[in-house]
Amino acid sequence: xxxxxxxxxxxxxxxxxxxxxxxxxxxxxxxxxxxxxxxxxxxxxxxxxxxxxxxxxxxxxxxxxxxxxxxxxxxxxxxxxxxxxxxxxxxxxxxxxxxxxxxxxxxxxxxxxxxxxxxxxxxxxxxxxxxxxxxxxxxxxxxxxxxxxxxxxxxxxxxxxxxxxxxxxxxxxxxxxxxxxxxxxxxxxxxxxxxxxxxxxxxxxxxxxxxxxxxxxxxxxxxxxxxxxx
Numbered sequence: 105x106x107x108x109x110x111x112x113x114x115x116x117x118x119x120x121x122x123x124x125x126x127x128x129x130x131x132x133x134x135x136x137x138x139x140x141x142x143x144x145x146x147x148x149x150x151x152x153x154x155x156x157x158x159x160x161x162x163x164x165x166x167x168x169x170x171x172x173x174x175x176x177x178x179x180x181x182x183x184x185x186x187x188x189x190x191x192x193x194x195x196x197x198x199x200x201x202x203x204x205x206x207x208x209x210x211x212x213x214x215x216x217x218x219x220x221x222x223x224x225x226x227x228x229x230x231x232x233x234x235x236x237x238x239x240x241x242x243x244x245x246x247x248x249x250x251x252x253x254x255x256x257x258x259x260x261x262x263x264x265x266x267x268x269x270x271x272x273x274x275x276x277x278x279x280x281x282x283x284x285x286x287x288x289x290x291x292x293x294x295x296x297x298x299x300x301x302x303x304x305x306x307x308x309x310x311x312x313x314x315x316x317x318x319x320x321x322x323x324x325x326x327x328x329x330x331x332x333x334x
Contacts, residue, residue, distance in 0.1 A: 117156035124311035138173040151188040154195025167197035196305035207255035213288025217249040227269040236329035242322040244308040253289040270295035
């Protein structure tokens with residue numbers, strides 16, 4: 105499998121993602137500039153990654169300007185043809201702005217940037233994540249100021265009924281409650297996928313939990329499952 109990592113002005117996790125995929129998971133990676141328009145080197149069995157950061161300085165809304173980058177036209181087409189797309193943190197925000205995922209990421213309920221390790225668990229055994237990580241409680245870092253997932257009641261109902269919620273924030277024991285929610289996200293949602301199960305978005309950073317040197321490899325299984333590598 106080949107991974108393409110898009111670099112926007114303001115991306116700051118693109119190299120983290122590259123090292124996680126290339127060095128820790130031993131996968132082929134290609135860095136892509138946001139003004140490029142060519143994804144012809146990728147098949148729909150490959151995966152395009154939108155990394156974390158502050159694309160275009162987070163002006164207007166997070167991801168609102170990046171959504172109009174030339175490369176995003178190709179990403180939308182790639183996703184609509186069934187290609188895998190992963191957005192992490194700012195990448196998740198961009199996917200929502202582009203309409204590839206439902207809902208929106210709002211300012212954290214405490215109105216502060218949060219940067220710390222959190223616990224998450226798979227929300228369903230019926231999706232790729234659930235089949236891979238099971239009921240494990242995973243420790244993965246977050247680093248965001250606008251990570252509060254929000255959607256209307258009908259969208260939330262659909263996400264839950266279709267098993268499109270990938271992760272929920274929990275405590276170290278796997279209990280899902282408001283005290284384990286770092287940003288006030290509705291239903292403790294930390295990550296979702298689209299109906300076609302080929303577009304994935306999450307606020308926590310699995311690429312920052314892939315290295316033995318960091319004494320945390322909980323993110324490896326997440327990236328492997330999302331990319332269909334196992």
